[in-house]
Amino acid sequence: MLYIIRRLVLFIVTVALVSIITFGVFQILPGDPVKTMLGTEADEVQIESLRKELGLDRPLHEQYMDWVQGLFTGDLGNSIRFSMPVSDLLMDRLPVTLSVASLALVIVLFVALPLGIFVAKRQNKLSDVLLSSATQLGMAIPSFWLGMILIIYIGMNFDFFKINGYVPWSESIAGALSTLVLPALTIAIPQIAVKFRYVRTSILEQMQLDYVRTIRSKGLPEKIVMYKHILKNSMIPILTIFGLITAEVVAGTIIVEQVFALPGVGQLLITSISYRDFPLVQGIVMYITVTVVFINFVVDILYSVIDPRIRLR
Amino acid sequence: MFKRKYWLVLALLFVMFIISACSEEGTETNTENEGEKETATATPAGPQEIRVRVNDDPDFLDPHRATASLSFQQILNMFEGLFLPQPDGSLTEGLAESYEVSEDGLTYTFKIRQGVKFHNGDPLTTDDVVYTFERLMGLNGGEKLSKNFDNVASIDAPDATTFVMTLKEPNSNFLYSLTALQSAILPKSNDGKHNENPIGTGPFAFAKYSPGTNLELKKNEEYWQEGLPYLDKVTFVYQSDDQAAVMNLLAGEVDLTGVPGHRVAEVEGSFNISHQNNNSSLIITFNEEKEPFNNLKVRQAINMAISKQDIIDSIFSGYATPQGSNMSPAMGDYYLDGLQDVYSFDVEKAKKLLAEAGYPDGFKTKITVSSHNDMYPNIAQIAVENLKQIGIDVEIETVEWGIWLERVYFGRDYEMTTIDLTGRPSAYEILNDYISTNDNENFFRFKNDEYDQVMADVLKETDREKQIEYYQRAQEILTEQATAVYIADYEILWGSKKNITGLKSYPFWFHDMKEVKFN
Numbered sequence: 001m002l003y004i005i006r007r008l009v010l011f012i013v014t015v016a017l018v019s020i021i022t023f024g025v026f027q028i029l030p031g032d033p034v035k036t037m038l039g040t041e042a043d044e045v046q047i048e049s050l051r052k053e054l055g056l057d058r059p060l061h062e063q064y065m066d067w068v069q070g071l072f073t074g075d076l077g078n079s080i081r082f083s084m085p086v087s088d089l090l091m092d093r094l095p096v097t098l099s100v101a102s103l104a105l106v107i108v109l110f111v112a113l114p115l116g117i118f119v120a121k122r123q124n125k126l127s128d129v130l131l132s133s134a135t136q137l138g139m140a141i142p143s144f145w146l147g148m149i150l151i152i153y154i155g156m157n158f159d160f161f162k163i164n165g166y167v168p169w170s171e172s173i174a175g176a177l178s179t180l181v182l183p184a185l186t187i188a189i190p191q192i193a194v195k196f197r198y199v200r201t202s203i204l205e206q207m208q209l210d211y212v213r214t215i216r217s218k219g220l221p222e223k224i225v226m227y228k229h230i231l232k233n234s235m236i237p238i239l240t241i242f243g244l245i246t247a248e249v250v251a252g253t254i255i256v257e258q259v260f261a262l263p264g265v266g267q268l269l270i271t272s273i274s275y276r277d278f279p280l281v282q283g284i285v286m287y288i289t290v291t292v293v294f295i296n297f298v299v300d301i302l303y304s305v306i307d308p309r310i311r312l313r
Numbered sequence: 314m315f316k317r318k319y320w321l322v323l324a325l326l327f328v329m330f331i332i333s334a335c336s337e338e339g340t341e342t343n344t345e346n347e348g349e350k351e352t353a354t355a356t357p358a359g360p361q362e363i364r365v366r367v368n369d370d371p372d373f374l375d376p377h378r379a380t381a382s383l384s385f386q387q388i389l390n391m392f393e394g395l396f397l398p399q400p401d402g403s404l405t406e407g408l409a410e411s412y413e414v415s416e417d418g419l420t421y422t423f424k425i426r427q428g429v430k431f432h433n434g435d436p437l438t439t440d441d442v443v444y445t446f447e448r449l450m451g452l453n454g455g456e457k458l459s460k461n462f463d464n465v466a467s468i469d470a471p472d473a474t475t476f477v478m479t480l481k482e483p484n485s486n487f488l489y490s491l492t493a494l495q496s497a498i499l500p501k502s503n504d505g506k507h508n509e510n511p512i513g514t515g516p517f518a519f520a521k522y523s524p525g526t527n528l529e530l531k532k533n534e535e536y537w538q539e540g541l542p543y544l545d546k547v548t549f550v551y552q553s554d555d556q557a558a559v560m561n562l563l564a565g566e567v568d569l570t571g572v573p574g575h576r577v578a579e580v581e582g583s584f585n586i587s588h589q590n591n592n593s594s595l596i597i598t599f600n601e602e603k604e605p606f607n608n609l610k611v612r613q614a615i616n617m618a619i620s621k622q623d624i625i626d627s628i629f630s631g632y633a634t635p636q637g638s639n640m641s642p643a644m645g646d647y648y649l650d651g652l653q654d655v656y657s658f659d660v661e662k663a664k665k666l667l668a669e670a671g672y673p674d675g676f677k678t679k680i681t682v683s684s685h686n687d688m689y690p691n692i693a694q695i696a697v698e699n700l701k702q703i704g705i706d707v708e709i710e711t712v713e714w715g716i717w718l719e720r721v722y723f724g725r726d727y728e729m730t731t732i733d734l735t736g737r738p739s740a741y742e743i744l745n746d747y748i749s750t751n752d753n754e755n756f757f758r759f760k761n762d763e764y765d766q767v768m769a770d771v772l773k774e775t776d777r778e779k780q781i782e783y784y785q786r787a788q789e790i791l792t793e794q795a796t797a798v799y800i801a802d803y804e805i806l807w808g809s810k811k812n813i814t815g816l817k818s819y820p821f822w823f824h825d826m827k828e829v830k831f832n
Contacts, residue, residue, distance in 0.1 A: 031715030037372050040722055041735070042380040043753050049456035050378070082524040083373065083508055089524060151557075156564060164552065164566050165526070261552050263526040271370075271525060274685075276715055 011293050015286065022285050023064050026278050033080045033276040054080055067282065076286070077279035081272065086283035089268060094287070096166050097253050097264035099176065103184035104191070104249050109242075112192045116199025117226070123204060132200075138193030143252060147186040147259035155182055164261045183260045187252040191245050198241045202234035235306045243299035247292050360831055362546040363813070365824055366558050366570035370524060370551055375507040376497035377449055377458045382735045385494055386822040387549045390530055391432075392497035392513035395423055395442070395476075396488055398738045402645055402820045404488055408437060408498050408514060409476075418483030418775055419466075423476045429537045431500045432518035439470035444501040446478070461490045484772045485780055489739035494821070516542040516827045525551060530826075543815070543830035562808050569816075569824075572808040574630030580808045589805045590643035592736025592820035594636055594743075597680075597696055598797035599729050602758040606728070610670035612795035616656035617663035618703045621800050624695050628688060633801035638788035639734065639743060641802035643820045647740040649785040652792045653799075663703045675704025680729040682709065683717035692731050692800075722756050733803070736821045740784045744768065747791060757796060764790045 034051050035042070051057050055066075070077050076086035119128045155163035160178050167175030206212065207230060215225055254266030261267075265284055272280035304310045371384035376392045379385060395409035406412070409423040429437040444453070446468050451457030464487075466479045480487065490496060493515070503512045511519045514537070517530035530547040550567055552558050558570045562580060572580055580586070597619065599606035606612060625633040634642055637652030667675065680696065682689040690711050697707045707729065712720065721727040737743055745751055748768050749760040764787060771783035791799075809816060815828035 030719055031713060032719050033715075035718045035723060036715035038380045039372070039718065040732075040754075041382060043460050045457050045460045046378070046380055049458060052456065079524075081372075082370070084524070092523065093525075151560065156560065162566070163564060164557070164561050165550070258554075259557075261554075261557065263523065267525055274713060274715065 007297060014293060015289055018285055018289050019068075019282060020064075022282055023067075023278070026276065026281065027060060029276070031276045033278065036275050037081055054078075067279065076283040079272070079277055079280040081275040081277040081280065086280050089280065090265065090283055090287060093263055093265045093268055095168065096262055097250075097257070097266060099169070099180055100183050100187070100253050100256065100262065100264065101246075101249050103180055104187040104252070105246060107184055107188040108191045108195055108245065108249075111188070112195035113199055115192070116196045117203060117231070119196070120200045120203035120207070121226070132197070135193035135197055138190055141190055143186050143190060144255050144259050146189060147183070147256055150182045150186055151259070166262050166264075179260075179262070183253075183256045183262055186256050186259070187249055191249065191252075195238075195241060195245060199234070199238055202237045203230055206230045206234045232306065236303065239299060239302055239306065243295055246295045250288065250291055361544050362548070363544055363569065363826065363829060363831075364548045364550055364567045365826075366550045366552050366561060366567040367824070368551070368553050371528070373508055374511045374519070374522060374528075376493060376511070376513070377445075377499070378508065382822040386824050387528055388511070389493055389515070389823050390517040390547060390826050391511055391515040391519055392493040392499075393515050394493040394496050394498060395491040398492045398494070398819060398821070398823075400817050400819050402643070402647075402738055404492065404738075407492075408442075409491075412488075418485070419480045421478045421480070421487070423478075425474050425476055426537065427474065429514050430535045431503075431514055432512045432533055433500065433503070434535075435500055435502055437498065437500075437514060439473060439476050441501050442476045442498055443468060443470050444504070445496060445498050448499070448504075449496055459495065461495050482772075483775070485774055486739055486741040486772060489742065492738065494738070517544075517547055520546070527551060538827075542827045544826055547826045549824075559808070568813060569807060569809040572806045574628075574632045574806060577630070577632075577806060577808075583811070584808045585811055585813070587807045587809065587816060587818065588632070589807060589818035590634065590641055590820070591733075591802055591805050592641045592643040593733045593802055594639045594641065595633075595692075595731070595733040595800045595803060596639070596797040597692070597729065597731045597800065598757050600725060600727050600758055601760070601796070602725070603728060605670065605672060605676055608670045609795060610666045611672065613656065614663040614666040614670065614703060615700065615705070616795045616798050617659045617666070618705075619696055619699045619798050619800075620658045621653075621798075622658070623699070624692055625801050625803075627695065628691050629801070629803045632806060633803040635801050636799040638791045638799055639747070639797070640740070640784075640788050641736060641820070643736065643802065644740055644743070646781050647784045649788045652788060655792050656795065660702050667703055667705075672704075675706065677706045677708075678728045679708045679710055680731065681717065681721050681727045682711055682731055683714045684711045685714035685717075688733075689731050696731070696798075725756055725758060738819070738821055740780075741768075741771065744784060744787050747787075747796065759794070759796050761790060761794060764794075 034047055034054070034056065038046060038050070055063065067077055074087075076090070078084065079086050079089055082089060115131070119131050122128050151163045155161045161182055162179045163182070166179050169176045212225065212230060215229060253264055254269060256262070257264040257266040258270060265287060268280065269284045271277070272284065367383065367387060369383055371379060371387055372381045373379040373384065374388060376385075376388055379388060393407045395407055395412075396404040397407035399405055406426075408426050408429060410426040412421060412423045414421055425437065425439055425442060431437060431441075446462065446465070447453040448455060449457075449459045450462045450465065464481050464484055466481045468479075469477045471477060493513075497513060499507055500512050503510065516533050516536050516538070518533045520529040520531040522528050528549040532542060532545050536542065552561065555571065555573050556576075558567070559572055559576050559580065561567045562570050562572070562584065572586065577586060599612060599615075601607055601612075621635045625631060625635065635653045637655050638649065640648050642648050642650070667673065680693050682693045684690060690709065693709045697709060700707050717730075721730050734743075734746065745768060746754040747757065747759045747761075747764060749755065749765055767783050767787050767790070771780055771787075774780050774783060791797075807816065810831075812832045813829060814832055815830055817825045817828065819825065
């Protein structure tokens with residue numbers, strides 16, 4: 001219980017700091033939301049009337065306090081660029097981003113874990129050397145480039161894959177997959193490369209420990225040695241990395257959504273920053289903060305599940 | 314102990330599942346609210362449904378608040394004004410069936426077209442017309458939305474079919490402010506909802522807007538022009554990347570998109586390419602209040618040192634018309650030919666002029682360009698190389714669009730910049746940027762008494778031939794004064810499916826879908 005309260009307090013402090021910093025940065029950054037939106041064709045009458053309507057002519061602290069007040073009533077304010085509630089915009093786009101991110105995570109998990117175990121068992125054999133050098137390549141590839149390559153060589157050649165837009169799950173599961181698999185792969189491939197190396201190292205470390213020799217000499221079958229003992233003991237470092245990777249995957253969606261024209265939160269973030277759409281940026285930053293804090297929380301709990309000696313304090 | 318923790322994990326997973334399920338549901342109900350099941354975003358359009366790719370979202374759907382040409386490119390399909398702009402730059406009667414102008418040029422009397430219905434089924438009445446202009450002028454309690462009608466003394470609807478506007482001073486350009494670009498006629502009954510649920514009289518009605526994704530319009534079954542439109546549905550799809558847009562065209566995911574010049578060869582065979590004179594002026598310009606750009610000879614030297622052909626060839630693959638003043642051949646009679654040759658590329662002469670101006674060794678300066686379109690930094694690079702030859706050392710400063718607007722366009726805190734000035738249907742509105750009292754748009758800080766006089770006189774002139782003479786003189790002054798380096802009007806190349814007909818091109822940004830159909 002105490003643990004949950006401490007976490008909650010920490011969470012509120014994090015959110016408050018993040019929101020003040022975002023707000024502050026937007027005041028320092030040059031560029032005006034109204035002018036950016038209306039462009040060169042606007043006259044001063046249009047600019048003034050819009051500024052007044054949006055309440056941008058009020059003092060800064062008033063604007064910020066208004067936003068905080070709204071937050072307590074669940075109101076994230078109105079987007080300047082799109083003239084509609086920030087929460088509506090976010091709710092429309094969250095399913096897209098969450099789908100890509102979860103699909104990418106699933107791919108990372110289901111490829112990197114078996115691959116890491118497979119290679120650890122064959123340490124210094126040809127397959128190990130080949131795969132380990134292939135991962136160097138995987139880590140070096142920038143995801144926007146990988147995305148383009150996947151579009152050109154897979155998206156353009158197979159009718160199944162769509163290279164633009166998003167089909168909701170509720171409409172067609174195949175349709176949703178056709179738009180999500182390539183972006184998810186784009187995020188997953190470099191992450192698999194990283195994760196797989198951690199799995200390999202972590203398992204190799206455990207293999208050299210005394211207890212492994214003992215259980216082997218006891219005559220336990222290799223399968224049980226590997227899956228029941230080694231794997232379980234090497235899970236703690238793997239889990240730590242997994243938590244970090246989840247945060248990276250969420251960040252990775254920002255670039256990938258741009259490449260695949262997926263209408264997700266990341267794409268919205270880029271638009272909102274370039275238009276200086278302060279309420280929208282705040283809303284999205286809140287979403288990212290909450291996601292990352294939540295993931296860390298889950299990872300902490302998983303620690304104690306895997307290793308009961310670790311207690312949540 | 315063990316078990317309890319597994320439960321905790323399970324509970325967490327369950328919460329995550331609920332969260333994502335809830336958000337899924339949210340989108341579902343949204344779609345259902347629209348009443349019809351939309352076709353999957355990524356499937357190719359059906360027989361009479363077109364998907365048009367545009368770069369960005371409209372700034373507003375409310376035509377009185379929208380200012381960006383990109384917005385009008387889309388929303389003009391929903392709205393009409395008293396007059397309709399034509400592809401050749403002229404006007405025809407739209408929601409006004411006929412009109413009369415009094416002898417003194419002050420009173421305009423319009424007969425409102427009968428039998429026109431708004432998209433919500435309400436008939437168009439003079440009440441709606443009066444409401445529209447009151448809203449624009451800020452007379453019905455709201456903020457003033459436009460300064461185009463500052464010259465209007467009064468508006469009146471003496472009977473059910475007549476609408477009268479009285480001006481303070483004669484203005485030969487007045488009818489141009491009566492198209493949907495400046496004064497789309499909106500129904501009074503929709504007051505306060507023009508942006509969320511826009512309603513007009515145009516050939517297409519608003520269906521659904523998903524920010525950052527698309528804008529869907531459906532056919533107006535009761536459109537007043539018999540038999541039009543042909544399409545059942547128009548979807549404007551937002552995709553900011555030009556290269557990706559070409560791939561989408563090739564993959565059949567959009568039916569119409571702009572194609573960058575250097576990629577024409579890839580699409581030429583299997584798609585129709587149509588050329589549109591953009592009616593814009595791409596310029597490299599200077600802050601004429603600052604040294605050394607307040608010196609005419611310096612401006613002329615720069616004009617001679619920059620190779621327009623280099624820019625046209627490398628940036629637009631040759632698809633552009635060189636200019637000499639701020640007017641495109643797309644403007645027909647108003648355009649004065651020959652000015653493009655006044656400052657032909659001549660490094661020696663440019664050096665001499667620079668020496669005469671007192672800068673024999675050149676000088677150092679900075680060109681500030683916006684990064685929102687690759688075109689601007691690329692043009693700056695060529696200009697920098699060109700100017701190096703006459704000893705001018707230019708540093709390139711690339712900034713975000715928002716910063717460019719604040720610092721250069723509105724702040725006038727710059728030395729050199731490059732931008733394209735978008736086309737408008739009216740010659741007056743193209744040229745009025747340079748009037749010294751037009752503080753809002755004259756970011757060049759150009760000040761020339763003869764120019765101001767010419768632009769004032771043309772508004773009082775009712776004879777079209779004489780108006781043309783004034784507008785042509787104005788173009789000459791801009792060239793004589795080397796106000797900017799007028800590079801070119803670049804063409805927009807539209808790639809479209811072979812079976813699409815009825816595309817029209819206007820001297821401003823407008824994807825007119827009224828007569829488009831699939832054969």
